[in-house]
Structure formats: C-alpha cells, structure tokens
Amino acid sequence: MALAIQRPDMLSLAAGFTDSESLPVGDVREIVEEISDLEAEAKAALQYGPNIGRDALRSSLAQRMAGSDSVADEAYQPENLFVTNGSQQALYLAVQTLCDPGDYILVEQPTYFVFMEILQGLGLKPLPMPMDDRGDVDVEALRTMLQQVAADGSIEKVKAVYLVSYFANPSGHSLSQESKVALGSLLREFDSPIAVLEDAAYRELYFEEAHPAKSVLSLEPFSDLPVLYTSTLTKPYASGLKVGYAYSNSPEWRDVMLTVKGQQDFGTSHFTQAVVERALLSGRFDRHLSELRRTYQRKMMALHEGLADTLLELGWSWDVPEGGLYLWMKSPKGLPTHNDSEFHRACLKSGVFYVPGDLCFVNEAHATDYIRASFGVLNEDQLGEAAKRFNEAALSVFRDAVL
Numbered sequence: 001m002a003l004a005i006q007r008p009d010m011l012s013l014a015a016g017f018t019d020s021e022s023l024p025v026g027d028v029r030e031i032v033e034e035i036s037d038l039e040a041e042a043k044a045a046l047q048y049g050p051n052i053g054r055d056a057l058r059s060s061l062a063q064r065m066a067g068s069d070s071v072a073d074e075a076y077q078p079e080n081l082f083v084t085n086g087s088q089q090a091l092y093l094a095v096q097t098l099c100d101p102g103d104y105i106l107v108e109q110p111t112y113f114v115f116m117e118i119l120q121g122l123g124l125k126p127l128p129m130p131m132d133d134r135g136d137v138d139v140e141a142l143r144t145m146l147q148q149v150a151a152d153g154s155i156e157k158v159k160a161v162y163l164v165s166y167f168a169n170p171s172g173h174s175l176s177q178e179s180k181v182a183l184g185s186l187l188r189e190f191d192s193p194i195a196v197l198e199d200a201a202y203r204e205l206y207f208e209e210a211h212p213a214k215s216v217l218s219l220e221p222f223s224d225l226p227v228l229y230t231s232t233l234t235k236p237y238a239s240g241l242k243v244g245y246a247y248s249n250s251p252e253w254r255d256v257m258l259t260v261k262g263q264q265d266f267g268t269s270h271f272t273q274a275v276v277e278r279a280l281l282s283g284r285f286d287r288h289l290s291e292l293r294r295t296y297q298r299k300m301m302a303l304h305e306g307l308a309d310t311l312l313e314l315g316w317s318w319d320v321p322e323g324g325l326y327l328w329m330k331s332p333k334g335l336p337t338h339n340d341s342e343f344h345r346a347c348l349k350s351g352v353f354y355v356p357g358d359l360c361f362v363n364e365a366h367a368t369d370y371i372r373a374s375f376g377v378l379n380e381d382q383l384g385e386a387a388k389r390f391n392e393a394a395l396s397v398f399r400d401a402v403l
Contacts, residue, residue: 053083167324184221306387
C-alpha cells in the first residue's frame with residue numbers, strides 16, 4: 001500500500017480489495033433513506049446494539065447458512081451465531097481464546113498469509129499439513145504426522161485446524177466434501193480435542209455454480225468437535241461496511257469469544273449491521289451478488305487471457321478458478337518470485353506488483369516460485385495493462401533462462 005501511494009502509476013495485482021466500480025452505492029443510499037424515514041428505527045440503529053449482533057440479521061444469516069448446506073432452516077440456531085467486524089475479527093477471537101503461546105494450529109499449504117500473521121502476533125505456531133496433488137489435505141500423511149506428535153506427548157498443544165475451504169485465498173481451490181469427511185474422522189481418533197476453524201469468506205463468490213461441499217458444521221464426523229465457521233458480508237457486498245459473522249457449535253467457546261469481543265469493541269457497529277440486514281431482507285444483497293459474480297468472472301478472464309499467450313509459452317502454470325478473487329501462479333522451473341528476486345524487481349520496474357507466494361507457506365524457503373495475482377480491484381482495461389506489464393517483466397527475466 002505504501003508503494004502504491006509512492007508510485008501512483010503502479011498497477012496492483014497484490015491487494016485483495018473488492019471491485020470499486022460495482023459497489024452498491026445506490027442500494028446503500030436507498031437503505032439509509034429508508035432507515036432515516038422511520039424515526040424509531042433510525043434512533044435504534046444509531047445507538048449501541050447487543051454484543052452478539054442484531055436479532056433479525058442473525059436469524060437471516062442462520063437461514064442463509066442452512067440454505068447453503070441444504071439442511072432444514074432450523075438446523076442452525078441464531079443464538080449460536082454472532083456478528084463481528086469482518087470475519088478477520090472472528091478468526092482472531094477464535095485463536096486468542098482457544099490457545100496459549102507456544103500452541104500449534106494446523107494449516108493448509110498454501111494458506112491465508114494474514115492468518116499466519118495473527119498466529120505470530122499471539123505467539124502461536126502454524127503446523128503445515130501435507131497436501132495431495134488436488135490441493136486437498138492428504139489425510140493419511142496427516143494421520144502419520146499426528147501419530148508422531150501424539151507419541152512424543154505434544155498432541156495437546158495442537159489446538160485447531162484452519163481451513164480456507166471455498167475458492168481459497170490464495171489458491172482459489174475448494175476442498176472436496178470427501179476430504180472434509182476424512183479429515184473429521186481423523187481428528188476424532190485423538191483423545192485431545194482439536195477444534196476446526198472453517199474460513200468461508202469466499203463461499204458465495206462463485207462465478208457460475210456454488211461449490212457442492214457442505215460446511216463442516218453439517219458433516220457428521222465433526223459433530224463431536226468444537227467448530228467455528230466464519231464468513232463475511234463485506235466481500236460479496238461492500239467491504240467498507242465491515243460486517244462478518246461466526247457460528248460455533250460450542251456454547252462455552254462462543255460465550256468466551258463474546259466476552260472478549262465485548263471488551264474489544266462493545267459490539268460491531270449497529271448502524272452498518274442495520275444496513276446489511278435491510279439489504280439481505282429486501283433482496284438487494286442477492287441482486288447485487290448475482291451481478292458481482294458476473295463482474296468477477298469477466299475480470300478473471302481478462303487477467304487470465306492477458307497473461308496466457310505469453311506466460312504459458314514460457315512455462316508458467318495456473319488453474320483457472322471457478323470463484324474468488326485470485327490467480328495462483330507457478331513460475332517455470334522453480335525460478336524465484338520472492339520479494340528480493342530479479343523477477344520482482346523487474347515487475348516493479350514495469351509498473352506492476354503482486355503478492356509473493358512464499359508468504360503463504362509455513363516453510364517459505366521451499367515455495368519461492370509462486371505468486372498470488374488479484375483481479376479484484378482493477379477494472380478490465382487496467383487488468384489488461386497489468387497483464388501486459390507482467391508479461392514484459394517475465395520476458396525480460398525468464399526467456400533466456402527457460403527457452
């Protein structure tokens with residue numbers, strides 16, 4: 001962000017921001033006017049609200065979760081759901097209340113690098129899980145790893161597993177239901193309870209079809225495990241409103257998180273909750289989300305097609321995502337893309353920058369040939385220009401080394 005301020009000519013494929021041009025300005029204006037026209041509602045929205053969140057909003061979200069998992073409306077109870085300042089706060093509350101310094105959290109490879117920053121800030125250690133060729137957790141290899149941890153007496157320090165299970169940041173991959181079920185069955189084999197944090201921030205940002213896997217909350221192997229499911233209303237609607245939510249199947253854990261949350265912020269903004277609540281109940285939210293999915297698919301294709309002709313010839317590789325905000329790209333023959341690499345410097349010289357992929361791995365030294373490129377914030381013309389600049393940098397650095 002500092003670099004973007006210093007270099008206004010720079011095009012960023014790094015920031016995971018949402019699309020600015022499609023923000024629901026008209027919707028929000030109408031909603032604010034509707035709230036303002038009802039004096040009692042306006043005064044309530046401008047006052048403190050309950051720490052757990054607005055009742056109608058939580059009921060709506062619980063029903064929305066049930067619809068996503070194809071279960072009965074009453075399967076998820078509003079009292080188990082609480083509203084947060086984006087889903088990021090829920091993740092922080094989860095590990096803050098669950099862990100002591102020196103404890104471990106199992107993470108995918110790659111994983112959301114900001115979550116690893118949370119762990120670092122709280123004195124916790126990410127423990128990388130083995131992954132298979134599809135991008136799912138290699139459950140048999142993980143069983144061997146956890147059996148070794150149990151044998152040396154440190155299994156009690158493994159407090160949770162963190163999954164970014166839908167159109168993941170950074171990889172764009174979605175975990176299969178088969179992999180989830182196998183993972184839940186494995187975690188039940190150990191006497192020490194291992195909680196599950198399911199980060200579903202991108203679940204609704206699919207392009208054409210929702211990913212079919214149900215959340216871990218609705219899968220039987222997880223019924224006896226403490227689970228926290230987190231998601232957000234900001235990425236699929238308006239990120240500046242900062243309204244996320246979390247659902248826990250453990251009342252005791254939920255209550256501790258709410259106690260700490262109350263000490264932090266005395267409750268998420270009651271006014272922004274009122275805005276997104278009305279957006280959901282009026283149908284505006286889903287109308288906007290339907291258009292946003294098409295917008296992101298067009299933008300993804302603009303970046304993908306802008307890069308493909310040049311980079312595929314040079315040996316780069318990536319999967320075309322079915323949702324989310326990112327291309328997860330691998331450079332040819334392990335050539336480095338980290339912050340101090342020649343390629344990174346070439347990109348800055350060309351006027352484009354990205355997130356180096358090594359930030360998304362626990363063992364950074366073993367993954368210096370990936371990048372995360374976001375198509376969220378730039379418009380389609382800018383994405384075309386960013387791709388052109390990226391290609392120029394790639395040609396300048398990689399052609400002689402690869403061909």
